[in-house]
Amino acid sequence: MEIQLLNEITRLLKVELKKHNMAYRDIALVLNISEVSVKRLLNGQQAISLQRILAVTAHLDLSLSKLISQAEQNVNQLSFFTEQQDDAFFEFPPLFTLWSELAEQRTVEQITDRHGLDPASLYIYLRKLEHLELIELDSGNRCKLIKPSHTAFERGAKYPVFFVEDVLSRLKDRVLNIEANDRSAFLLSMKAELTAEEFQEINDQLDEWMFNKLKESQAVSSRQGLNTQPYTFGFMAAKGAFHEQLAAIPRVDDSLRSRLV
DSSP: OOHHHHHHHHHHHHHHHHHTTOOHHHHHHHHTSOHHHHHHHHTTSSOOOHHHHHHHHHHTTOOHHHHHHHHHHHHHSOOBOOHHHHHHHHHOTHHHHHHHHHHTTOOHHHHHHHHTOOHHHHHHHHHHHHHTTSEEEOGGGOEEESSOTTOBOOTTOSTTHHHHHHHHHHHHHHHTTOOTTOOSOOOOOOOOOOOHHHHHHHHHHHHHHHHHHHHHHTOTGGGTTOOOOOOOOOOOOOSSOOSOOOOOOOOOOHHHHHHHO
8 A cells, every 4th residue: 555545544543443432452353463652553653464454443343344435535625724733834945855755755864864954953843844844753763745746836825936937937848849850848829719718628537647647756665666757747827818919911922922922
């Protein structure tokens, strides 16, 4: 199973434990392991096997298939950052950098080395993400995501303003003069007469495609061994005609005749 799905399953199991007024020590007896081991399994510090999930669900009189189905539905639904989270990223952009690298499944140690952080700074940043309900933080700065890694910004969010203009400007420079044999970039453009409903349908289809493709690209375990590289997409469209008017067709005089005949 994907790490994200396992994390959601263990989260749902913890919810069920609370509903049944059961403690970790009760599950330790069921699984015949220590209470510390149960805590590690249910907090994502150690991968939990399907057999152990089955044992816990059987003890709680839960349907394993329904539990997994609920977890898959929760993981796959479109998730958005809250206004509070957007404000925090807007006011201090390095928080989004940290969140993004955790979402890319970089370890805390890798992030520390990558940015030259001292332990005190790292702890403060992680605690802030925990306060924003983006991660759960355990001892030793071990953490797991609460929000899915494919979480997006709502339309009108403040933080994306930081990078959208710059990204689109650089992307435009890259795609305006593409050579015929260049397969690493493309530019598609059209003007079409559409109804408002047809325009919205295209918008929704692109949203769904990008959302699904982002989830696929972040499924690390299923993409191991693939030769992946970063690609940037920037679809845009709006009501209106933004192209120049086509050139008028003039009468052919002597100066034009020599160019045409």
